[in-house]
Amino acid sequence: xxxxxxxxxxLVAGLMVMAGCKNIGHGPKFDPHQETLQEGNPSAxxxxxxxxxxxxxxxxLGPGDKLEIDLLGSSEPPTPALVGPDGKIYFELLPGLDVxxxxxxxxxxxxxxxxxxxxxxxxxxxxxREVYSRRVWMLGRVVTPGIYSLNAPTTLLESISRxxxxxxxxxxxTTEELADLHHSFVMRGGKFLPVDFDRLIYDGDMxxxxxxxxxxxxxxxxASETEVYVLGAVNQPRAVIFxxxxxxxxxxxxxxGLLPDAFPRQVVIVRGSLTDPHYTVVNWxxxxxxxxxxxxxxPRDIVYVPDEPLEMLEKAGHLILQTFVRTxxxxxxxxxxxxxxxVGVGVNVGP
Numbered sequence: 001x002x003x004x005x006x007x008x009x010x011l012v013a014g015l016m017v018m019a020g021c022k023n024i025g026h027g028p029k030f031d032p033h034q035e036t037l038q039e040g041n042p043s044a045x046x047x048x049x050x051x052x053x054x055x056x057x058x059x060x061l062g063p064g065d066k067l068e069i070d071l072l073g074s075s076e077p078p079t080p081a082l083v084g085p086d087g088k089i090y091f092e093l094l095p096g097l098d099v100x101x102x103x104x105x106x107x108x109x110x111x112x113x114x115x116x117x118x119x120x121x122x123x124x125x126x127x128x129r130e131v132y133s134r135r136v137w138m139l140g141r142v143v144t145p146g147i148y149s150l151n152a153p154t155t156l157l158e159s160i161s162r163x164x165x166x167x168x169x170x171x172x173x174t175t176e177e178l179a180d181l182h183h184s185f186v187m188r189g190g191k192f193l194p195v196d197f198d199r200l201i202y203d204g205d206m207x208x209x210x211x212x213x214x215x216x217x218x219x220x221x222x223a224s225e226t227e228v229y230v231l232g233a234v235n236q237p238r239a240v241i242f243x244x245x246x247x248x249x250x251x252x253x254x255x256x257g258l259l260p261d262a263f264p265r266q267v268v269i270v271r272g273s274l275t276d277p278h279y280t281v282v283n284w285x286x287x288x289x290x291x292x293x294x295x296x297x298x299p300r301d302i303v304y305v306p307d308e309p310l311e312m313l314e315k316a317g318h319l320i321l322q323t324f325v326r327t328x329x330x331x332x333x334x335x336x337x338x339x340x341x342x343v344g345v346g347v348n349v350g351p
Contacts, residue, residue, distance in 0.1 A: 028278055029278065029279060029280055030271055030272075030278040030279070030280050031280070032269060032280045032282055032295040033293060033295065033296075051193070051210035051211065052207065052209070052210060052211065053211065054153030054211050055153060055211065055213065058103050059103065059104065059128070059131075059134075059151070060101050060102060060103055061083050061087075061099045061100060061101070061102050061103075061104070061107060061128075061133065062083060062087070062100055062101070062132075062133025062134065063083055063084060063085050063086075063087055063100065063132075063133055064082070064083060064132030064133050065082075065083045065128065065130065065131055065132055065133050066080065066081075066082055066083075066128075066129045066130040066132070067080070067081045067082070067083070067089065067107075067126055067127065067128060067129060068080055068081070068126075068127040068129050069081050069089075069091050069111065069124065069125070069126055069127075070124070070125040070126075070127070071092070071115070071119070071122060071123070071124060072123040072124070072125055073123060078125075078127075079091060079092075080129070083099060083100065083133070084096075086098075086100075087099060087100025087101070088100075089107075091111060092115070092118070093118055094111070094114050094115070097110055097111065097114060104126050104127075104128060107126050108124050108125070108126040111124045111126065112124045128151070130149070130151075131149040131150065131151035132149060133214075134149060134150040134151065134214040135147050135148060135149055135150060135214065135215065136148055136150050136154075136159060136212050136213075136214070136215070136216045136217075136218065137215075137216070137217040137218060137219075137333060137336075138159055138160070138162075138163040138218050139217075139218070139219050139220075139332050139333070139336055140179070140184070140218075140219045140220035140221050140222070140332070141166060141167040141178045141179040141180075141220045141221065141222050141223075142160060142163040142164055142165065142166060142167060142179075142220060143163060143164025143165055143166075143167055144163050144164040145163060145336070146163070146336075147336075148162055148163065150212065150213075150214055153211055154211065154212050155209045155210065155211055155212070156186065156195065156200065156208070156209055156210050156211075156212060156218065157200065157209050159212055159218060160218075160220075166178070166179045166201070166220065167179065178222060178223060178224060179220045179221075179222070179223060180220070180221045180222060180223035180300065181197040181198040181201055181202070181220070182197075182198060182272075182273035182274070182300070183221050183273065183274055183300050184197040184218075184219060184220040184221065184274075185197075185218075185219055185274055185325050185328075186210070186212075186216055186217070186218050187216070187217040187219075187325050187326065187329045188213060188215075188216050188217075190322075190326060191322060191325075192274065192321055192322055192325040193210065194274070194275045195208050195210060195275070196208050196273070196275045197220070198273070217329045217333070219328060219329060219332055221328075226241060226242055226243065226299045227239045227240060227241045227242070227299065227300070228240050228242075228246060228251055228297045228298075228299065228300065228301040228302070228303060229300075229301070229302045229303065229324060229327075229328075230251050230252060230254070230255035230303045230305070231302065231303065231304050231305075231320065231323055231324065231327065232262075232303075232304045232305035232306055232307070233258060233259040233261060233262035233263070233305045233306060233307040234252060234255040234256055234257065234258060234259065234262070234305055235255065235256030235257055235258075235259060236255050236256035237255065237327065238254075238255055240254045240255060245296055246296070246297050247294045247295060247296055247297065248267065248269070248282060248284060248287065248294065248295040248297060248303065249284070249287060249288070249294060251297055251303055252267075252284070252303070252305065258305060259307065261307045261308075262305050262306075262307055263305070263306045263307055263308055263309060264283075264284040264285045264288075264305065265283045265284070265285050265286075265309075266281050266283070266306055266309060266310045267281070267282045267283075267284045267303065267304070267305050267306075268280070268281055268282075268303070268304040268306070268310070268316060268317070268320060269281075269282060269295070269297070269301055269302070269303055269304075270301065270302040270304070270317065270320060270321065270324075271298060271300075271301050271302075274321060274325075277317065277321060279317050281310070282295055284305075302320060302321075302324050304316075304320045304323075
């Protein structure tokens with residue numbers, strides 16, 4: 001695994017450890033045998049108004065940031081300096097100075113204080129040239145996916161624009177075929193933020209235009225890929241891609257079948273947009289015995305096979321969505337780092 005891939009893996013792993021879950025509301029139930037889904041009435045704005053306000057925290061230096069240091073009054077030109085992996089910079093005769101976590105003003109004062117050992121009343125200027133310590137991940141169906149620096153308050157729309165905007169079809173000039181806005185998401189601190197990309201992009205709903213923070217992960221999946229996601233107590237948690245119809249049984253089989261401790265009498269299927277999820281619970285054991293009809297899945301369905309009885313479906317539904325988002329983020333990030341590996345993320349939905 002190369003260095004960018006390793007960095008991403010540890011970042012995502014750290015986010016997963018940090019992740020917390022609240023017992024919040026879930027979408028309505030749906031009939032798994034109906035072809036159409038009755039849409040609900042999701043909230044038009046994020047749950048936390050603070051997301052719509054830019055951070056007032058002063059910028060602090062970190063590894064990778066590029067500076068320009070100028071000793072005023074000196075005949076020497078400004079000196080470029082890089083904050084190293086250890087958080088230190090090197091200037092003139094000074095030993096490495098630890099500036100990790102310092103503001104530009106604090107870094108300037110530290111340099112001036114240390115330069116007093118060699119120069120009388122030194123005047124130092126520190127200019128930030130490039131930011132690499134504060135980044136956001138913009139992946140999926142944007143024109144230029146990648147990792148972008150965050151050196152100023154930046155909204156979600158601004159970040160999408162910075163990545164070239166949504167990828168468009170060369171034949172139709174539209175975005176609908178390439179970006180699935182209903183399943184696009186922002187992940188922060190290991191948790192899914194309920195941002196409605198469809199309202200933001202097509203309705204111009206600025207209540208969805210949150211300010212991004214360092215290490216936010218933004219993903220806009222492809223609408224042209226026909227796949228369902230199988231998570232939980234299966235041998236190979238994964239996205240199952242299909243060309244025609246796929247049933248619950250074939251999806252579970254493609255995911256390697258059940259683990260020995262699986263509880264197939266309460267398989268959860270989540271359908272609809274991430275901000276307005278609908279759910280149903282299916283007894284897969286009865287399907288295998290011919291006691292009930294097979295279930296045909298739809299693109300982007302999320303199938304979760306628990307390893308114990310579900311006593312709190314409300315909590316389970318929320319945790320399943322969190323697991324879906326973290327699994328997609330981990331695998332897409334690893335793919336962006338050049339890895340062909342994939343990971344599955346488990347979740348405990350018991351009491």
